[in-house]
Amino acid sequence: MKLADCVAEVEQQLQRAKLYFGHGTDNARDEAAWLVMAASGIDVGTFDGDWTQELSVQQLAETEKLVLERTRSRQPLAYILNSAWFAETEFYIDERAIVPRSHIGEWIPECFEPWLDPSGVQNVLDLCTGGGCIAVALALVLNRARFDAVDISTDALAVAAINARRHAVSDRIRLIQSDLFTALPGRRYDLILCNPPYVTDQLIDELPLEYSHEPEIAFSGGVDGLTIIRQVLAESRAHLTQRGLLVVEAGSAALAVENAWARVPFTWLMSANGESVVFVLSADELDTYGQSFV
Ligand SMILES: C[S@@+](CC[C@H](N)C(=O)[O-])C[C@H]1O[C@@H](n2cnc3c(N)ncnc32)[C@H](O)[C@@H]1O
Structure with a gap:
């Protein structure tokens, strides 16, 4: 045949x-x-x-x-x-971490230009790193930058370690087990990337069977999907440099984000499939609208 x-x-x-x-x-x-x-x-x-x-x-x-x-x-x-493609790169994956598919990957080859000047990026944080795909893929593009890749799950971090080794970027990626920013006091980054859990409790119950093989902690965004996003918005400014940028995937919670903070001018990036579920906010914007998040 x-x-x-x-x-x-x-x-x-x-x-x-x-x-x-x-x-x-x-x-x-x-x-x-x-x-x-x-x-x-x-x-x-x-x-x-x-x-x-x-x-x-x-x-x-x-x-x-x-x-x-x-x-x-x-x-x-x-x-x-045990294989997934993300940002034109092959990754190792198993059930300890979610299968990589974040829309954030679409802007990795251009390093988030024009919202960011890649030449000024020295330190990057990949918050909620899972299997490390975002940190590793960007480390391959920004080959001098240093990365902190944070996850609450040691299982996910074990997968991230495999991927960092596989792509020979372990020396520039520090894997840190932490509940969001808790283990990062005083650290600042030129770029914070985050694909957090954002699925509402109700939606989780309705997910197709395929999702039951993935760690539930990767999805749980609470009643309105915003539990983690709310914390990320409230705490990111203290961890960004003066010209830093925050990039967050809000997925199915994108509308909830818009409704919760209607005054904030989120810039929504449009994906190849026409969806706009990733937003960026600059450190300046977080300075201006920071009060909305506390
Ligand atoms: C949607 S997955 C994203 C994984 C990876 N960045 C990707 O795009 O494939 C969310 C990740 O957040 C982690 N996570 C959940 N709650 C967290 C918390 N409070 N602090 C840090 N990481 C958390 C989960 O373990 C999971 O790996």
């Missing part, structure tokens, strides 16, 4: 199984291509585009096995493969 035909067949199987696609892909076709290539040992990063190549009996058998595992377990494919 040709690669293209196999992908089309697997796409049908995934669709029939009524899976949820939101952990590295957002549709059955892309996930089928990823699955078949992984099962066949075809490197996505160096794929030559030959969709007419014939797959061997063994490649087809591996594909069938993987389809069965994905459909029966409802595990995100990234966990089954």
Whole structure:
């Protein structure tokens, strides 16, 4: 069977199984291509585009096995493969940390220009780092900057350590177990990035089965989704340099953010898929509107 035909067949199987696609892909076709290539040992990063190549009996058998595992377990494919792509970089991942998919990754290649001058960035904080994907991907672009990557979960930090080592940036990324800023007294950063938990209690109960394999602490944003975001907004200014920038993904809580702080001129960045769920605020803006957050 040709690669293209196999992908089309697997796409049908995934669709029939009524899976949820939101952990590295957002549709059955892309996930089928990823699955078949992984099962066949075809490197996505160096794929030559030959969709007419014939797959061997063994490649087809591996594909069938993987389809069965994905459909029966409802595990995100990234966990089954221990592999996720984020900001054009491959990361190790397992169930100790959420599968990387933050919209923040879209602005990593440009280092958040024009909201930030990358040449002035020396110290970066990745708050709620999970598996470390944001810190590591940005460290590969800003190759002189130093990073603190913070998470409350030691499990997640163990995954972040694997990724920092894998991409040879361990010497510039300090992994810190902390409840938000608690372990960072007096530290200031030119850039604070944060993809916090922002899912409301009600929404958590409605999430597709795939999410049940991810740590719940990565989602829990409390009754209104804003528990962690509220703290980040209140405490970030004290940890930013004079020309610093705060970048936060608010996800499904974006509207709640707008409603809670209607006076604050959040700049919402538009993602490739048309969603605006990441906001930036400068240190100056936090100076002006800081009182709104306390
Ligand atoms: C949505 S995940 C983001 C992970 C990673 N940055 C990413 O984009 O894939 C949120 C992370 O926040 C962490 N977290 C939850 N509450 C926290 C807290 N109070 N302080 C620090 N980290 C926290 C969770 O353990 C989880 O790893």
